[in-house]
Amino acid sequence: MKPNEELVDEHLIISRSVSDLASMAKALEKGAIVPAKLLKTELAFIENFVHRCHHRKEEQVLFPVLESLFSLRPHDQVPELLIEHEMSRDILKILVVAVNKYANGDHSQVVKISRSAEAYKTLLIEHMKKENSGVLKMIETDLAADRKLEIMERFSLIEEQLGLNHHNNYVDLANTLHDQSKRLAA
Numbered sequence: 001m002k003p004n005e006e007l008v009d010e011h012l013i014i015s016r017s018v019s020d021l022a023s024m025a026k027a028l029e030k031g032a033i034v035p036a037k038l039l040k041t042e043l044a045f046i047e048n049f050v051h052r053c054h055h056r057k058e059e060q061v062l063f064p065v066l067e068s069l070f071s072l073r074p075h076d077q078v079p080e081l082l083i084e085h086e087m088s089r090d091i092l093k094i095l096v097v098a099v100n101k102y103a104n105g106d107h108s109q110v111v112k113i114s115r116s117a118e119a120y121k122t123l124l125i126e127h128m129k130k131e132n133s134g135v136l137k138m139i140e141t142d143l144a145a146d147r148k149l150e151i152m153e154r155f156s157l158i159e160e161q162l163g164l165n166h167h168n169n170y171v172d173l174a175n176t177l178h179d180q181s182k183r184l185a186a
Contacts, residue, residue, distance in 0.1 A: 003148055003155065006152070007058070008136060011131070014046075014049070015124070017049075017174050021043070021117045021121065022118050022120070024039060024181055025117035027184050034184060039113070040103065043095055045174060046092060048162075051088075056158055057154075058085070060154075061155060063082065065143075065147065066138065066139075069147075078135070081135070084123060091116055095113065095120065139151075
């Protein structure tokens with residue numbers, strides 16, 4: 001697999017997960033019973049898969065390579081993408097606090113959860129579209145095969161540091177959460 005393919009595959013998983021989170025939050029706002037444990041599990045997935053794994057691959061491996069190779073290009077997207085990663089972390093923090101308060105019985109957090117989940121989804125989906133059509137296309141077309149291999153090796157190191165089967169376990173969790181989200185919507 002190539003680095004751009006791996007990241008695009010992860011984008012598909014992330015897109016579905018943030019959409020599931022927004023759907024659960026919207027259902028909660030409309031009065032559905034959404035277990036706090038389900039929301040917490042979705043947020044834990046996002047924290048671990050999106051921020052500790054996927055964004056780490058981009059921030060520690062991909063973006064530095066791109067900046068070193070393509071810094072003379074007139075439309076360097078990396079600084080903007082890094083800002084969006086920070087924005088997504090900020091929204092996630094708001095969501096975690098609101099869901100924890102909701103789990104402790106504070107139902108006044110429902111609107112904050114819904115609006116924050118929608119903002120998070122919108123930010124990440126637009127962010128991933130930018131990456132898919134920008135930096136990930138550059139990797140495919142402009143990066144030499146040996147550099148792609150080096151990136152994949154460094155991605156593998158990150159996965160190893162996160163633990164045995166980290167990636168597969170989180171993909172399985174995303175699928176389980178998606179099934180639970182669909183049941184809520186039915």
